[in-house]
């Protein structure tokens with residue numbers, strides 16, 4: 001998930017002995033964003049490397065959530081970090097790695113939040129969702145855990161779990177709002193691609 005007023009990197013990824021990489025983010029529209037992702041079955045080194053790369057990619061963007069299909073991987077895996085460096089919250093769980101997650105409880109009370117998505121840069125719109133959710137998932141080592149989220153964390157959990165089912169926040173918009181969003185996106189996508197090209201040229205990578 002992305003935010004309009006994104007902060008600077010809110011936290012640092014954990015130190016790793018392996019070289020981590022910032023992965024290419026799949027941009028809308030793309031069939032890979034519409035896949036119903038497969039459950040993760042093997043918690044091997046390859047998965048650990050993918051998780052580390054996804055965390056790096058999320059912080060680099062910067063974003064507060066990233067799902068595997070957004071880096072072209074058809075797996076039920078998402079990383080989330082909704083911490084705000086300027087407003088530390090002791091209740092925030094920090095960096096989360098959720099594998100094969102499922103929502104087991106939703107509040108009837110809803111919340112309208114302006115959402116964005118790293119795969120749809122520059123597009124932001126209001127979406128109404130349950131204000132509180134409980135999610136069951138596996139951690140990066142395959143151990144089950146339960147996480148309860150309210151407000152931004154609840155919104156982010158739902159947004160990312162939607163990605164694993166091929167659902168995007170755009171799908172909740174009215175036809176009129178969708179038309180407006182696509183008009184904006186034409187411009188913002190071009191800007192995003194131009195920035196990306198510049199960034200790569202500065203790093204000396206092939207464009």
Ligand code: NI
Nearest residue numbers: 001117118119
């Ligand atoms: Ni997203």
